[in-house]
Amino acid sequence: TQLLEQSPQFLSIQEGENLTVYCNSSSVFSSLQWYRQEPGEGPVLLVTVVTGGEVKKLKRLTFQFGDARKDSSLHITAAQPGDTGLYLCAGAKETSGSRLTFGEGTQLTVNP
């Protein structure tokens, strides 16, 4: 059973389009992080959200943490080819200390 479900698994869009990636769970998390991973490299932290309902913006990326702290979304406006990569959400629980549970990722391809 996957604790964090990401959707869609694959997404291929044209440059300039908008998109939303979802990360859902039946469990409550104390914090949720989004990472971006490129082939052959480790994940790079994009953002951490900790408060239910929190919204954070990072240039063209908008991250939202659900009110109940069970889900999150990542919205990209006017996608660019440089946004191509594997987007991973990861949750931390108070009962599991620093251990993160990762979703399986959304592979985004932005075509020029």
Added chain:
Amino acid sequence: NAGVMQNPRHLVRRRGQEARLRCSPMKGHSHVYWYRQLPEEGLKFMVYLQKENIIDESGMPKERFSAEFPKEGPSILRIQQVVRGDSAAYFCASSPNWASIGYTFGSGTRLTVV
């Protein structure tokens, strides 16, 4: 060198050999985490260590796998008698303390067992 350093980047081992993966955390970081990423799967937690202590090894396979983070030197993930199923990318991450939110990951070691 500001990041988490892992070496080697690629490692090929024959079945039955030992694999040693090394991780030097970011300067000032005393907490190290190891994750494994199997093909077509997400990252799975393996172990969390501080200097000279294993804090959480709930994700480590019961046999053949061990980890250490000595007082001096890098953290080591050791896999004895490797099997084909051990082929994966192994990532190390570090943080400055337990309450840190967000890791810094290394570039990983890709282990191939032939």
